[in-house]
Amino acid sequence: MDRFMQAAFEEARHGLEEGGIPIGSVLVHRGVILGRGHNRRVQLGSAVLHGEMDALDNAGRHPAETYRESILYTTLSPCPMCSGAILLYGIPKIVVGENRTFLGEEALLRERGVEVEVLQEPECIAMMEGFIASSPELWHEDIGE
Amino acid sequence: MDRFMQAAFEEARHGLEEGGIPIGSVLVHRGVILGRGHNRRVQLGSAVLHGEMDALDNAGRHPAETYRESILYTTLSPCPMCSGAILLYGIPKIVVGENRTFLGEEALLRERGVEVEVLQEPECIAMMEGFIASSPELWHEDIGE
Numbered sequence: 001m002d003r004f005m006q007a008a009f010e011e012a013r014h015g016l017e018e019g020g021i022p023i024g025s026v027l028v029h030r031g032v033i034l035g036r037g038h039n040r041r042v043q044l045g046s047a048v049l050h051g052e053m054d055a056l057d058n059a060g061r062h063p064a065e066t067y068r069e070s071i072l073y074t075t076l077s078p079c080p081m082c083s084g085a086i087l088l089y090g091i092p093k094i095v096v097g098e099n100r101t102f103l104g105e106e107a108l109l110r111e112r113g114v115e116v117e118v119l120q121e122p123e124c125i126a127m128m129e130g131f132i133a134s135s136p137e138l139w140h141e142d143i144g145e
Numbered sequence: 146m147d148r149f150m151q152a153a154f155e156e157a158r159h160g161l162e163e164g165g166i167p168i169g170s171v172l173v174h175r176g177v178i179l180g181r182g183h184n185r186r187v188q189l190g191s192a193v194l195h196g197e198m199d200a201l202d203n204a205g206r207h208p209a210e211t212y213r214e215s216i217l218y219t220t221l222s223p224c225p226m227c228s229g230a231i232l233l234y235g236i237p238k239i240v241v242g243e244n245r246t247f248l249g250e251e252a253l254l255r256e257r258g259v260e261v262e263v264l265q266e267p268e269c270i271a272m273m274e275g276f277i278a279s280s281p282e283l284w285h286e287d288i289g290e
Binding site: 041045046047048049053056057059060061062063064067079080081082083084085087088089090105140141143144145 | 186190191192193194198201202204205206207208209212224225226227228229230232233234235250285286288289290
């Protein structure tokens with residue numbers, strides 16, 4: 001697995017170990033990880049800390065130029081909220097672990113000029129399939145369904 | 146001013162008093178405020194806690210049905226990230242204090258079926274105009290420009 005997707009996957013696994021939703025993300029600027037994070041709905045009772053949001057938050061404050069030279073890696077296709085954050089900050093490229101278990105706003109992102117690369121990593125798919133099968137209510141809450 | 150917009154405006158004013166960006170929001174479910182919040186970029190060094198996100202986060206975890214009977218009040222037109230959160234949770238209506246100083250993703254929200262009411266409140270406009278004039282760099286950072 002690509003080393004940045006591996007880092008996002010490790011975040012997802014940390015989340016699962018904490019009893020949370022296994023989605024992880026890293027924000028990478030010119031080959032350096034600026035922030036890493038994972039979904040913390042369960043851990044913090046948060047409605048906004050999806051994996052991508054947690055990575056962006058943990059990266060801290062940056063000027064627009066930094067985001068515009070960055071790539072966001074996420075184990076799962078980004079939902080509308082996380083896609084909106086990608087658009088807000090003008091992140092030009094995202095790398096997605098998989099979109100088989102959930103298809104987010106990839107079409108909107110592409111329409112707005114974001115490059116979206118989907119890896120369909122078997123380990124990402126297996127982790128989400130296992131989680132959704134074991135915790136369907138929690139999963140539906142996380143995606144507003 | 147409508148009492149819920151007044152509550153959002155008070156949140157914005159708290160933010161300004163704290164040295165932050167004066168944008169506030171409340172999430173209202175069947176006439177009861179579930180969560181209130183304001184932009185906390187400065188206060189917490191957060192890249193994700195815009196006013197609307199802070200209100201959603203402070204409201205805590207809720208099932209989809211609750212969001213689908215809720216209205217989000219925000220002093221300023223919602224950016225792509227906050228608009229994405231509105232779409233994620235299927236919030237059917239938002240009330241916006243003003244969109245003169247910043248126009249967010251109102252068109253996308255309407256296209257996806259969200260009712261968007263814009264009040265053009267003079268107090269909301271004046272607060273943002275004053276803030277943008279005094280802190281243009283901070284404002285640009287907050288909207289990824």
